[in-house]
Amino acid sequence: MTLLRDADIDPSPLRGKQVAIIGFGNQGRAQALNLRDGGVAVRIGLREGSDRAAEAGAQGLQVLDPAAATKDADLVMLLAPDEQLARIYDCISDALKPGASLGFSHGLAIHFGLIAPRPDLDVIMVAPKGPGSALRSLYAAGKGMVALAAVARDASGGAWGLALAYAAAIGCGRAGIIRSTFEEECVADLFNEQAVVWGAVPELLAAGFDTLVESGVQPEVAYLECVSELKLLAELVEGVGLAAMRERISNTAELGGLLGGPRLVDDNLRRDMRTILEEIRSGRFAAQLSEEADAGYPRLRESRRRAAASLLERTRQSLDRSA
Numbered sequence: 610m611t612l613l614r615d616a617d618i619d620p621s622p623l624r625g626k627q628v629a630i631i632g633f634g635n636q637g638r639a640q641a642l643n644l645r646d647g648g649v650a651v652r653i654g655l656r657e658g659s660d661r662a663a664e665a666g667a668q669g670l671q672v673l674d675p676a677a678a679t680k681d682a683d684l685v686m687l688l689a690p691d692e693q694l695a696r697i698y699d700c701i702s703d704a705l706k707p708g709a710s711l712g713f714s715h716g717l718a719i720h721f722g723l724i725a726p727r728p729d730l731d732v733i734m735v736a737p738k739g740p741g742s743a744l745r746s747l748y749a750a751g752k753g754m755v756a757l758a759a760v761a762r763d764a765s766g767g768a769w770g771l772a773l774a775y776a777a778a779i780g781c782g783r784a785g786i787i788r789s790t791f792e793e794e795c796v797a798d799l800f801n802e803q804a805v806v807w808g809a810v811p812e813l814l815a816a817g818f819d820t821l822v823e824s825g826v827q828p829e830v831a832y833l834e835c836v837s838e839l840k841l842l843a844e845l846v847e848g849v850g851l852a853a854m855r856e857r858i859s860n861t862a863e864l865g866g867l868l869g870g871p872r873l874v875d876d877n878l879r880r881d882m883r884t885i886l887e888e889i890r891s892g893r894f895a896a897q898l899s900e901e902a903d904a905g906y907p908r909l910r911e912s913r914r915r916a917a918a919s920l921l922e923r924t925r926q927s928l929d930r931s932a
């Protein structure tokens with residue numbers, strides 16, 4: 610693995626080029642503002658009635674409808690929810706100029722065939738490894754965020770150079786860019802979301818909270834133990850790594866973790882992780898995501914409603930009020 614940095618990257622593939630960013634959400638906003646601050650010509654494509662048009666306009670960005678933003682653009686970045694990208698591509702495909710480049714920040718829509726781009730288009734990916742808010746604040750502080758970059762189709766012969774120049778222009782060359790593939794980025798990202806940080810960890814926190822509360826511990830105490838301390842863990846892991854993290858905590862916590870952790874993260878859990886990985890690889894999850902979007906997101910709406918009404922959330926609010 611080579612970590613490419615600004616000094617290794619030729620910025621010229623973006624020079625004099627027009628970039629269109631479709632979507633002004635988490636990634637779209639951050640990437641557009643970083644490009645603008647770096648002197649790249651960027652415009653925003655938003656559907657009619659978008660609440661975000663005013664904010665993009667207030668930032669001095671030109672806002673057009675997605676097809677108009679795409680027309681004449683050399684690189685069109687699709688930065689809207691993955692399950693919406695096929696619909697968006699259908700709206701802009703006639704406007705994409707011959708030989709333009711189509712860009713993504715996640716591999717799903719291309720790897721699982723939700724979009725089949727025209728053969729004359731380069732298809733690239735620059736996937737920052739973190740949320741847009743951090744991509745923007747790091748850039749503003751003169752720093753950057755690590756990104757994965759990849760090429761799915763190199764029709765022009767210059768797709769990799771363009772991907773690198775784009776990654777550097779949004780600040781990722783300050784931290785490092787790793788060459789990957791759409792498949793690798795997409796599968797690893799979905800796996801983490803489902804089986805590790807965004808899937809397993811919140812469930813583990815809630816299960817720990819429930820277990821203590823059911824045994825008679827006050828909800829506020831259970832929340833402080835099982836939920837609030839996650840921030841301490843994240844800071845230690847980020848700052849010094851997993852190995853040194855264990856040395857930084859008390860011997861009591863270190864031995865307790867050594868005895869308790871592997872009882873939960875056992876062979877059964879590792880087998881279930883492999884099953885989740887297989888389901889991702891097979892395209893089952895990508896199909897479920899499209900079905901959820903087509904049905905109007907019933908599962909997501911129900912889960913948000915339940916989480917907002919839960920004892921855990923009410924406890925968080927009561928601790929916030931007393932702080």
Ligand SMILES: NC(=O)c1ccc[n+]([C@@H]2O[C@H](COP(=O)([O-])OP(=O)(O)OC[C@H]3O[C@@H](n4cnc5c(N)ncnc54)[C@H](OP(=O)(O)O)[C@@H]3O)[C@@H](O)[C@H]2O)c1
Pocket residue numbers: 631632633634635636637655656658659660661662675687688689690691693696697713714715736737738739740741
């Ligand atoms: N979020 C992250 O932390 C993160 C990190 C790395 C990579 N990524 C990837 O970055 C990409 C963008 O994700 P995101 O989280 O930034 O998305 P997001 O914040 O949910 O995107 C919101 C934007 O998409 C627009 N949009 C939604 N549906 C649309 C449609 N049908 N037609 C036109 N515009 C539509 C919204 O328009 P309105 O303004 O009209 O609502 C809004 O401007 C995805 O591929 C994602 O996997 C995300």
